[in-house]
Amino acid sequence: MALAAVVFQAGAATMTLAPSFEILMIGRLLAGVGIGFGVMIAPVYIAEISPTIDRGSLTSFPEIFINLGILLGYVSNYAFSGLPAHINWRIMLAVGITPSIFIGFALFVIPESPRWLVLQNRVDEARSVLMKTNEKESEVEDRLNEILAAADNSSAGKYEEKSVTSELMNPSPSLRRMLITGFGIQCFQQITGIDATVYYSPEIFQEAGIKNKQNVLAATVAMGVTKTVFIMVAILLIDKLGRKPLLYVSTIGMTICLFSLGFTLSFLGKGQFGVAMAILSVCGNVAFFSVGIGPICWVLTSEIFPLRVRAQAAALGGVGNRVSSGLVAMSFLSVSNAISFGGTFFIFSAVAALSVVFVHTCVPETKGKSLEQIESLFQTEHDQKGGQVELGDVEHLVQKG
Numbered sequence: 001m002a003l004a005a006v007v008f009q010a011g012a013a014t015m016t017l018a019p020s021f022e023i024l025m026i027g028r029l030l031a032g033v034g035i036g037f038g039v040m041i042a043p044v045y046i047a048e049i050s051p052t053i054d055r056g057s058l059t060s061f062p063e064i065f066i067n068l069g070i071l072l073g074y075v076s077n078y079a080f081s082g083l084p085a086h087i088n089w090r091i092m093l094a095v096g097i098t099p100s101i102f103i104g105f106a107l108f109v110i111p112e113s114p115r116w117l118v119l120q121n122r123v124d125e126a127r128s129v130l131m132k133t134n135e136k137e138s139e140v141e142d143r144l145n146e147i148l149a150a151a152d153n154s155s156a157g158k159y160e161e162k163s164v165t166s167e168l169m170n171p172s173p174s175l176r177r178m179l180i181t182g183f184g185i186q187c188f189q190q191i192t193g194i195d196a197t198v199y200y201s202p203e204i205f206q207e208a209g210i211k212n213k214q215n216v217l218a219a220t221v222a223m224g225v226t227k228t229v230f231i232m233v234a235i236l237l238i239d240k241l242g243r244k245p246l247l248y249v250s251t252i253g254m255t256i257c258l259f260s261l262g263f264t265l266s267f268l269g270k271g272q273f274g275v276a277m278a279i280l281s282v283c284g285n286v287a288f289f290s291v292g293i294g295p296i297c298w299v300l301t302s303e304i305f306p307l308r309v310r311a312q313a314a315a316l317g318g319v320g321n322r323v324s325s326g327l328v329a330m331s332f333l334s335v336s337n338a339i340s341f342g343g344t345f346f347i348f349s350a351v352a353a354l355s356v357v358f359v360h361t362c363v364p365e366t367k368g369k370s371l372e373q374i375e376s377l378f379q380t381e382h383d384q385k386g387g388q389v390e391l392g393d394v395e396h397l398v399q400k401g
Helices: 002-017 021-049 052-059 061-080 085-095 097-106 114-119 123-133 137-155 157-161 164-169 173-191 194-199 201-208 213-241 243-267 272-291 293-303 307-339 341-362 371-381 391-400
Strands: none
Touching: 002 021, 002 085, 002 097, 021 052, 021 061, 021 114, 021 293, 021 307, 052 061, 052 213, 052 293, 061 085, 061 213, 061 293, 085 097, 114 123, 114 137, 114 307, 123 137, 164 173, 164 307, 173 194, 173 293, 173 307, 173 341, 173 371, 194 201, 194 213, 194 272, 194 307, 201 213, 201 243, 201 272, 201 341, 213 243, 213 272, 213 293, 243 272, 243 293, 243 341, 272 293, 293 307, 307 341
């Protein structure tokens, strides 16, 4: 996290002081690398340090703060837009340095991951960290024993002969299932078209028949507010209802809204009813995204992998997410020009329908389980169909422990 903050600061400072477009792009590249580090590391760290009962909610926080950061970026850009043109953009970019400075100070306060400390044979320090994040001493000892057992398994026998890279390239059956789940959910989050909807919402609303720029802006703001509000709903519900029910609601809802948007843009024309349906479909799509697959994909990839490969496997999922996002964002306008906006959203609707099947067959319920229990779950149930987890399985695992 310290490296991510330093790299991002360097990128933001380079962009702020850039004397040419080429230097500006170098700064943007550095800032992107810093953000990439943070996006990969933050969910894993939060998952490893959080109490089991609150892990889902806490691991969802990066998603809401990403959206809050985007909103604050809009606000700061608006605030500085009245300054002279040769200086206002530099101040806008310089403001981006502030969050990473706060992260730098926070690193002196936040503890190290107890699981990492155990891997480094610093068991007493791990116990001290768990004492800060768990209320009862008995819970601390239970959690520590689970982490010690997982660490012993990760470093025993066959694992000593294989590097982490080798394990990921030639995974065991249980790890293969974890990789399919983690990588798949990250890719489905993006190939359902959420970034195309967000990035090109003005063009979508104009295609629906909104001509006035102020009305387009108002519809775009409504979409942004909807997205942020429903992420907060997900944070409240994820540890109460579970990951899988929210994923079902999310993917089914997105399928319906994307189909509705495709139908509206293709057949309802540009009248008042068509405009209303387009706004409703777009806002509904981002709402269903934010209440489920948006934050939950990061939760799942931070909690399903074994301790030894968790960081690298979660990062692999993040790479799939970003590559999918880039492909969708870069191809959206070209595809839309070729087959129409409506046709493109019909395709996204079909992909969202496939994501429902993926959730049913490949994603287990992880609510209320420790990271070590989740690892054991994949190891003991990888041959069963559907990937569904019953309460009896968890009780069996607890009894065995």
